Amino acid sequence: MTLATGTTRLATVQDEPPAAMPGGPVDPILVVDHLTMRFGGLTAVGDLSFKVGRGDITALIGPNGAGKTTVFNCITGFYKPTEGMIRLRQEGGETYLLERLPGHDVNRLARVARTFQNIRLFPQMTVLENLLVAMHKPLMRASGFSLAGILGLPVYRRAQEAAIAKAAAWIERIGLTHRADEPAGDLPYGDQRRLEIARAMCTDPVLLCLDEPAAGLNPRESADLNTLLRMIRDEYGTSVLLIEHDMSVVMQISDRIVVLDYGIKIADGTPDEIRNDTRVIAAYLGVDDEEVAAVEAEVGLAGTSAGTTA
Amino acid sequence: MEFFAQQFINGLTLGSIYGLIALGYTMVFGIIGMVNFAHGDVFMLSSFIALIFFLILTSWLGLTSVALVFLIVLVLAMILTALWGWAIERVAYRPLRGSFRLAPLISAIGVSIFLSNFVQVVQGARNKPVPPLVRDVIVLYQNEQYTVTLSYKQAIIMTTTALLLAGFWYLVQRTSFGRAQRACEQDRRMAALLGINVDRTISLTFVLGAALAAVAGTLYLLYYGVVSFSDGFVPGVKAFTAAVLGGIGSLPGAVLGGLIIGLIETFWSAYFSIEYKDVAAFLILIVVLIFKPSGILGRPEVEKV
Numbered sequence: 001m002t003l004a005t006g007t008t009r010l011a012t013v014q015d016e017p018p019a020a021m022p023g024g025p026v027d028p029i030l031v032v033d034h035l036t037m038r039f040g041g042l043t044a045v046g047d048l049s050f051k052v053g054r055g056d057i058t059a060l061i062g063p064n065g066a067g068k069t070t071v072f073n074c075i076t077g078f079y080k081p082t083e084g085m086i087r088l089r090q091e092g093g094e095t096y097l098l099e100r101l102p103g104h105d106v107n108r109l110a111r112v113a114r115t116f117q118n119i120r121l122f123p124q125m126t127v128l129e130n131l132l133v134a135m136h137k138p139l140m141r142a143s144g145f146s147l148a149g150i151l152g153l154p155v156y157r158r159a160q161e162a163a164i165a166k167a168a169a170w171i172e173r174i175g176l177t178h179r180a181d182e183p184a185g186d187l188p189y190g191d192q193r194r195l196e197i198a199r200a201m202c203t204d205p206v207l208l209c210l211d212e213p214a215a216g217l218n219p220r221e222s223a224d225l226n227t228l229l230r231m232i233r234d235e236y237g238t239s240v241l242l243i244e245h246d247m248s249v250v251m252q253i254s255d256r257i258v259v260l261d262y263g264i265k266i267a268d269g270t271p272d273e274i275r276n277d278t279r280v281i282a283a284y285l286g287v288d289d290e291e292v293a294a295v296e297a298e299v300g301l302a303g304t305s306a307g308t309t310a
Numbered sequence: 311m312e313f314f315a316q317q318f319i320n321g322l323t324l325g326s327i328y329g330l331i332a333l334g335y336t337m338v339f340g341i342i343g344m345v346n347f348a349h350g351d352v353f354m355l356s357s358f359i360a361l362i363f364f365l366i367l368t369s370w371l372g373l374t375s376v377a378l379v380f381l382i383v384l385v386l387a388m389i390l391t392a393l394w395g396w397a398i399e400r401v402a403y404r405p406l407r408g409s410f411r412l413a414p415l416i417s418a419i420g421v422s423i424f425l426s427n428f429v430q431v432v433q434g435a436r437n438k439p440v441p442p443l444v445r446d447v448i449v450l451y452q453n454e455q456y457t458v459t460l461s462y463k464q465a466i467i468m469t470t471t472a473l474l475l476a477g478f479w480y481l482v483q484r485t486s487f488g489r490a491q492r493a494c495e496q497d498r499r500m501a502a503l504l505g506i507n508v509d510r511t512i513s514l515t516f517v518l519g520a521a522l523a524a525v526a527g528t529l530y531l532l533y534y535g536v537v538s539f540s541d542g543f544v545p546g547v548k549a550f551t552a553a554v555l556g557g558i559g560s561l562p563g564a565v566l567g568g569l570i571i572g573l574i575e576t577f578w579s580a581y582f583s584i585e586y587k588d589v590a591a592f593l594i595l596i597v598v599l600i601f602k603p604s605g606i607l608g609r610p611e612v613e614k615v
Contacts, residue, residue: 104507108507123496124496133489140486140487203504
């Protein structure tokens with residue numbers, strides 16, 4: 001095995017060829033490897049392994065309390081996993097072990113961005129400022145840690161103009177140009193959701209993690225969200241990992257779906273495979289595998305499941 | 311009327327110094343929601359640093375240019391006090407971040423006591439004087455009985471405060487660092503997830519606050535010509551009152567609050583009784599906390615649901 005060209009830094013490991021996994025993505029951007037997270041006696045996530053394909057939209061689904069958000073929190077450095085590794089490999093071959101990076105480096109170095117179930121915009125800052133905050137790192141560098149910024153040197157002025165242009169492009173894309181200078185907290189809910197995604201994208205992420213982006217959206221806003229996410233995947237090549245309950249979003253846009261129940265992976269495949277998986281249906285209906293057929297008949301779903309009980 | 315005008319000028323000067331100290335309180339409170347009770351003693355410490363450099367420059371090195379001495383003293387005091395500010399945050403506050411809310415507050419009181427005792431031990435308990443540096447005055451108005459003057463010292467103090475307020479307002483509102491500060495203020499975890507180094511932003515805020523305290527400390531020494539180890543407490547608490555009055559978290563509010571406290575204190579001493587000037591100043595704190603807890607320019611606290 002030849003050594004990779006990627007530079008090695010703190011919390012990075014040498015590149016290795018992606019291990020072949022039957023049915024899994026060939027060139028994963030993120031590999032979650034035997035991840036376990038325990039809170040005292042409660043195992044929120046147990047021995048979870050899955051991969052997120054580069055340039056794919058991957059959905060992480062499961063009933064409430066299945067441990068989806070815990071997985072996100074481990075990926076973005078909020079929790080230190082009890083066991084396991086989370087490996088992110090960038091296109092250049094640089095690999096980061098996310099569970100070892102401090103919070104801000106998950107974004108700065110590994111270039112992972114995320115949103116939360118609840119909206120976490122900076123409500124008192126304007127729409128434009130919310131996006132500019134996300135470009136703090138390049139701006140700070142250009143401003144010589146604010147000195148050039150206070151003095152108004154051209155180097156900072158140019159960086160500032162570039163940042164504003166980029167923010168303006170995103171604001172236009174999400175249709176908020178006319179409200180760019182209003183406090184973000186004054187926007188309607190659906191706009192705030194889209195603004196959060198735009199803000200996350202302003203950090204130039206390679207992996208975008210969205211926690212229930214469609215929660216609370218009406219059907220039209222959900223459709224807009226689908227368009228936005230497809231655009232992010234196709235135009236920017238950003239890989240997306242999302243937690244979602246809205247199956248119209250999940251089934252339409254996902255390239256792959258990973259299903260969790262009680263912290264354990266019960267299925268992993270394409271939307272079509274997941275749609276017909278008995279264990280997934282059982283988990284969502286809240287019954288044992290054997291009773292699926294009976295319950296489906298009761299609720300009028302008979303015939304949709306392939307009925308391949310283990 | 312002439313007496314009133316003179317008192318007004320004196321009040322504005324005193325208020326400018328309070329305002330400068332209050333800027334430090336309000337910035338730190340803004341970013342981590344903590345009242346840095348050691349800030350008044352950092353101010354006192356910076357006064358001593360300025361005193362030491364002033365004596366070195368004038369007595370040992372024999373510099374005579376007033377402007378040069380003043381500038382060198384100011385810059386050195388700012389640098390050294392900023393280092394103190396950084397060290398205090400690093401040692402006494404950062405390890406307690408994420409602890410319960412009162413922990414850093416108690417730690418701050420500890421730092422405050424440490425600083426005043428430290429200065430008392432190494433510098434002695436007596437008042438330390440410096441020879442007057444700037445004596446010139448501008449006569450604004452004159453009649454047979456009374457002369458209204460604005461001394462150069464007073465002009466320097468008011469101008470410096472106005473310039474620093476403008477500079478810091480620009481820093482917070484218009485630069486990337488200021489945006490990062492406001493982001494940390496509103497949602498620290500989210501800010502970190504957007505690639506902002508929260509610890510460094512907080513450190514820098516303490517450094518800037520301490521540097522502002524150093525400007526106030528140097529000007530205080532220039533104005534009164536005397537400083538003692540206990541001079542941190544009362545101006546510190548009054549500046550805190552000013553920050554609360556103006557609306558804590560708001561930079562223009564801090565200076566506005568400082569000016570109001572300075573004016574009230576000066577007029578009270580001039581027209582009523584000088585013994586009760588502190589009572590008047592702190593009475594305001596109580597009244598403000600009861601009737602307008604968010605202060606004059608502060609945003610009302612919105613209940614998060």
